[in-house]
Every structure is written in C-alpha cells, then in structure tokens.
Amino acid sequence: MGKPLFFEILEKPATSCIMAICSAIWFYIQKKNIGYSQVGLSYETAADGHFWRIITSAFSHISILHLVFNMSALWSLGVVEQSGHLGLGVAYYLQYTLVLVLLSGLLVLGMYHVLIQRFKIEYFRRVTAVGYSCVVFGWMTILSVKQPSSKLDLFGVLSLPISFAPFESLIFTSIIVPQASFLGHLSGIIVGYSIAWGLIHGMNNYWAISMLCWTGVVFISSLKRSGAWDLSFLEIEPVTDPSLPSVRIIGSGTGRTLQMSTIPLGGVELV
Template identity: 85%
Template sequence: MGKPLFYEILEKPATSCIIGLCCAIWFYIQKKNIGYSHVGLSYETAIEGHHWRIITSALSHISVIHLVFNMSALWSLGVVEQLGHMGMGVEFYLQYTLVLVVLSGGLVLGSYHVLIQRFKLEYFRRVTAVGYSCVVFGWMTILSVKQPSSKLELFGFLSLPISFAPFESLIFTSIIVPQASFLGHLSGIIVGYAIAWGVIHGMTNYWAVSMLGWIVLVFVFSLKRSGAYDFSFLEIEPVTDPSLPSVRFLASGNGRTLQMSALPVGGSDLV
C-alpha cells in the first residue's frame, strides 16, 4: 500500500508547486479561451521580441491530455527531490529546472533558426511549441544517468526503465501524438545530458536567484515592449525639465552661435 498523497506532496514540494502552477495556468487558459498561438513559442514571435514566450510556452498546456501526460511524468520524476544523498535534492531540482526551461527554449529557437536560414525550411518559421515537455524530458535524461535503476511511472500503471525512458518516450510521443514537438523534446534531452555529464554545472542558490531575477526582468520588459501587456508604470520620465530653456549650438561661419529657446510648458505629457 502506497503512502497517502499528502505525505508524497510533502516529499516533493517543488514538483507539487510546479504541477499546481501548470494546472492553474491550464484552467485560466481554458476559462479565458486563450489559444496556443497567444502563449506558445515560435521563431516569428521570438524575432519580434516576444522573449517572454519562452516561459509562458513551457508552463502552458492547451489540452487536458497534454497536461495529464506531462504532469504524470513530472510527478514520477519528482523523486529527484528525495536524492539529496546523491548530490541532488530540492535545491538541485529548482536550480536546474530554471536552466532546463531557459536553455531548452533557446535550443529550440536555435534549431528553428538553422532549419530556416541554412536549409530554407520556412515551415519552421511558424511552428509553435507549447508545454512542459522539454523540462520533463530533461529530468528523464538526468535521472537516467544519475540513477539508471529507477522506473518512470506514467498514469499510475505504466512503468518504464528510466535508462531508456528519454528515447522511448521521444519515439512513443512522436508516433501517438504526431503534432508533438520532436525538436522540443530532443532539446530537453540534449540539455539534460549536458547537466548530467557535468558540461553544465556549478549552479548555486546565488546563481539561481540571480538567474531568476534576470528572467523576471527580461520577461516583464519583453512583455511590455512586444505590446502584449501594458506596464505603464515602467515608463522612465526624462530627467530634463521641459519648462527650462533648451540650449543648442548653431554653426555660423567659422564659429558657433549659442541659441536658447523656451519650450511650451503645457505642450508635452510626461509618462
């Protein structure tokens, strides 16, 4: 007989919070009737400055089947939080979840760029990626290297050897769900191996908090700059006083003439 759900949630606090967040976002998307094109990541939207989509695309799911599949796999992978004795644990899980979200999203965009610019496959200009699968495949890969004897439990009854799970799941989802992002899943696997093999290493709480701060900053300003949301309170006021006369130099022969002009006080709005 398994443990009560409450105790499992306490053993996997970070995983439980991420699952709760993804479920809440899915509910909001359904309630507001938001389409995947509004939150997903594509090459076209990225070059237009919608860098915030790297985060929203990872946390958003459009169909309930997509959500259940990803969250079921993520719940099983939450065992990473309990492996502090193997150099992992809750802090490791949170630190490298940030890395997986950002780097796998960046790798997807890089792949699209190569396919479009080098191979002239314009189809990938409009392909939109949505879902937490990149991170799920990344953790599958990390666990397959760190603890190959583990099992990946899906839907409570399907069990896969974790050592083969990344590529088994990659093939399985490509066959069963043709619209699944092969490049997105493969990007998660590549970043996962880079973390597991120590190519990407050295994350600490300091670097994780710093990285999170930069993510929030870029997220907010790219959201504002793209016009997707109006953050009027982020406008920077000019340091000059428009009521004061302006000064400029005018060329006059071989010398320069100093000219002063007063700007109208009521003609400009400060935002």
Template identity: 80%
Template structure:
C-alpha cells in the same frame, strides 16, 4: 500500499508547486479560450521580440492529454528532490529547472533558425512549441544518468526503466500526441545530458537569483515592447545623452515607474 498523497506532496514540494502552476494555467487557458498562438514559442514571434514566450510556452498546455502526460511524468521525476545524498535534492531541482526552461527554449529557437536559414524549411518559421515537455525530458535524462536503476511511472499504470525512458517517451509521445514538438523534447534531452555529464554546472543560489532576476526583467520588458499585454506601469524611453544605458525608478501618480534609457543610435532597442 503507497504513502498517503499528503506525505508525497510534502516530500516533493517543488514538483507539487509546478504541477499546481501548470494545472492552474491550463484551467485559465480553457476558461479564456486562449490558443497556441497566444502563449506558444515560435521562431517568427521570437525574432519580433516576444522573448516572454520562452516562459509562457513552458508552463502552458492546450491539450488535456498533453497536460496529464507531462504532469504524470513530472510527479514521478519528483524523486530528484529526495536524492540529496546523491548530489541532487530540492535546491538542485529548482536551480536546474530554471536552466532547463531557458536553455531548452533557446535550443529550440536555434534549431528552428538552422532549419529555416540553412535548409530552407520555411514550415518551421511558424511552428509553435508549447508545454512543459522540454523540462520533463530533461529530468528524465538527468535521472537516467544519475540513477539508472530508477523507474518512470506514467499515468499510474505504465512503468519504464529510467535508463531508456527519455527516448522511449520521445517515441511514445510522438505516437499518442502527433502534434507534440519532437524538436522541443529532443532539446530537453540534450540539455539534460549536458547537465548530467557536467558540461553545464556551477549553479548555486546566487546564480539562480541573478539569472531569475534577469529573466523576470527581460520577461516584463519584452511583454511591454511586444504590446501583448497592457503594462502601463512600465515605460521604455530613449535618452539624448550618448552614455551608458540607465535604469531607474521615478515617482508617478500610480506609484513607482520603471524608466529605462538607451543611447540614441540607429537600430538600438532595449529588449
């Protein structure tokens, strides 16, 4: 007989929080009737400056089957949080979850760029990726390298050897969810191997805070610039002084306002 759920949640705090966030966002999407095009990541929207979609696409799920698959796999992969002695643990999990979200999203866009520009597959210009699969496949891959004797449980009924899970799940997902992003899943696997083999390393709390800070800043500014949401408290303005860009806060009637300036050169924009 397994442990009570409350104890498993206590042992997997970060995983539990992420599952809660993804589930809450899914319910919100269903309630507001939001579609793929509103939150997903595509090449066409990325080149228009919708960089915020790298984040929203990762935490959004449109299909309940996709949500259940990802969250079931993620719950099993929460084992990473309990393996501090193996060099993993909660801090490692949080630090490299951020890496997986950002790099897998950028890798997806890079793959789309090559397919469109080099091979003229215009179809990929508007293909929309959505879901936490990139991160899930990344953690599968990391565990496959770090803890090859572990097993991955899906839906509470299917158990896969973790050493083969990334590619088994890649095939399995492509069959049961035909519209799932093969390139997105493969990108997660590539980033996962890069982390597990030490090609991507050196993350600590300092760099996590720095990268997270820049991510939040770019997220907010790209939201404002794209006009997807009304962010009246953020102002982006150009300045006439040809000096370095400046960022500062000024007082306004509604509180503190972010005021950003850039040199007035042709084609220069703050993204």
C-alpha cells in the same frame, strides 16, 4: 500501502508547486479561450522580440492529454527532490529546472534557425511549441544518468526503466500525440545530458537567483515592447524643471563650445 498523498506532496514541494502552476495556467487558458498561438514559442514571434514566450510556452498546455502526460511524468520525476544523497535535492531541482526552461527554449529556436536558414525549411518559421515537455525530458535524462536503476511511472499503469525512458518516451509521445514537438523534446534531452555529464555545472543559489532576476527583466521588457499586454503602469513619465539650466554642445568649425540655457531642450528622464 503507499504513503498518503499529503505526505508525498510534502516530500516533493517543488514538483507539487510546478504541477499546481501548470494546472492553474491550463485552467485559465481554457476559461479565457486562449489559443496556443498566443502563448506558444515560434521562430517568427521570437524574431519579433517576443522572448517572454520562452517562459509562457513552457508552462502552458492546451490539450488535457498533454497536461496529464507531462504532470504524470513530472510527479514520478519528483524523486530528484528526495535524492540529496546523490548530490541532487530540492535546491538542485529548482536551480536546474530554471536552466532547463531557458536553455531548452533557446536550443529549440537555434534548431529552427538552422532548419530555416541553412536548409530552407519554411515550415519551422511558424510552428509553435507549447508545454512543459522540454523540462520533463530533461529531468528524465538527468535521472537516467544519475540513478539508472529508477523507474518512470506514467499514468500509474506504465513503468519504464529510467535509463531508456527519454528515448522511449520520445517515441511513445510521438505516437499518441502526433502534434508533439519532436525538436522540443529532443532539446530537453540534449540539455539534460549536458547537465548530467557536467558540461553545464556550477549552479548555486546565487547564480540561480541572478538568472531568475535577469529572466524577469527580459520577460517584462519584451512583454512591454511586444505590446501583448498593456503594461502602461510601467511607463516612466518624463520630468522637466524649467528652473534648471540645460547644457548643449555647439559645433563651430573644428571646435566645440558648451552653452548654458535656461530653456529645456527636451525631457529629462529620472530613473
């Protein structure tokens, strides 16, 4: 008999949390009747400054089949958390999951840019990518290099050799889910090989936390600027004090003069 589910969850804490987050987001999307175009990533929306979609698109799933496929594969890939002896483990899993989410999303946009600007294929201007597949394919690729003898179980009935799983899954997904993003999955594979071969390396807790903080700053900033959600509570009110003198520079010919005034010329923002 296998281990009880409770003990498997304890052995894969990061994987279990990510699966719970993706499932909760899927439930919220269904309950609120949110369309994929509202949370997905496209070249057009990114060009408008909607950089927050790199994050929301990764954790959102519109189709239950897509969610089940990704979560089933992700659960099997949770073996990365249990492979500390191979230099992997929970910390490695979390650090490079962040890298996979960000870089695969940026790589997808880069591919769209080349196809649109260089090859004039306007279709990719509005095509929208949604789902955790980029990260799943990235971990498949990393595991195929780090532990080629492993197996990838899908739906509990299909077992694939991990060494061929990235490309087998790429073909399999394209067949059963025609709307699946080929470029999105391919970007995950490319970033995965870059990590596994050491082209992207050096991640530790410091860099991961720093990257996470900057991601949060860009996420909130772009979310506020795009006006997708009301973030008026983040507004900084201008504060003026008429009792404080202001300084202005007056140009006179080729010279400049400083002039003090007790009348405020404009708002002073205290950050």
